[in-house]
Amino acid sequence: MTSVADRLKELGIDLPPVPQPLAIYRPAVRTRDLVYVSGQLPTVDGKILTPGRLGVDVTVEQAKAAARVAAINALAAANTLLGSLEGCRVIRTVGMVACAPEFVDHPAVVNGASELLRDVFGEEHGIGVRLAYGIASLPLNSPVEVELLLEVD
Amino acid sequence: MTSVADRLKELGIDLPPVPQPLAIYRPAVRTRDLVYVSGQLPTVDGKILTPGRLGVDVTVEQAKAAARVAAINALAAANTLLGSLEGCRVIRTVGMVACAPEFVDHPAVVNGASELLRDVFGEEHGIGVRLAYGIASLPLNSPVEVELLLEVD
């Protein structure tokens, strides 16, 4: 069986340092065999990738790439807490998309996170339940925020 | 004690086939005795019932009926995973309402889901915690999305 570490290597992903919390919260918390991860923004070196809103000034492709980065940040948070991502299973992902009211293509955006999680954990453990919806705005004018709930072996 | 199957029959509800995922996710996932269900839309035969937004082009009564359909779809997803809904308890429901900023009658809309769940599982097991709030937009221009968390006996 391919390990998560191997898959990350194949994908060329080096988990970044956990993004500095913007306020009073922890990046990730474990209770029994569940790991809750804070809502993650698509930050690279502390800056939001393509700030703005869908249907206004950010494209679906840009936001999809941003959702992938936010998911990588979520994995970094879980990895820092657990020491490793081996044996984890994706239970639930929430993808919030900052957008104009006319925008309705949220699933395509949130797939940026879902494809990444599937590629990292595999079909069996990398696909959980999901919510995708469009909201008014996000911290730092981010186009997406991704929340993750993992089960630990 | 009345079974869930009996109550569904009394209510005239035939659980529909699980709505086809719009993207990379599972309709429902179990971890220990919790069943997470993906955010469900009010689809009937693959089409959104009364697309649009509250305070714009969808009425409270229409959206309440849509929330009921979304909740039925959520039960269908859980039922397909579990094989039966007997012994389930409703822990948490989230009702997201696509609306204009002036719309503030979210509880009346989300009651469409809550009344259905109460009627299916009974007062003791069918009423959990709830969130109701108004968002910018939803996939497929849906007026509501319903998320469900169940506990299994």
Add this chain to the structure above:
Amino acid sequence: MTSVADRLKELGIDLPPVPQPLAIYRPAVRTRDLVYVSGQLPTVDGKILTPGRLGVDVTVEQAKAAARVAAINALAAANTLLGSLEGCRVIRTVGMVACAPEFVDHPAVVNGASELLRDVFGEEHGIGVRLAYGIASLPLNSPVEVELLLEVD
């Protein structure tokens, strides 16, 4: 070790009666060692503190104070269910902010809830994961809604 009751006394907080549910839900529900609390509004004696939206007619300071009140209401709901808050740990907080699309200072608003929870439960048990985001509108024209998930000892 300081008890939660002592900290509440030091902070001058008398947990209010649980806000009357606006609809069909319970204020709080326990499953195993997790306590889910319904989305709470900043109600005092049944009235919303500073109704309105951020970036329109409510300031960050007002909304931060409102988030604190919503968090107190969430604690009241958990306390009524459990009989006591001793031994609880904050797992997850969601802070939803009703706002104009241009508003991006959600973390400062939601800190009103997070600071309160940290002060009540202490640094070790009072800081969990968090989501903060901006939505179109909330029930009763509330500027904030706070959801809380606690772990019980």
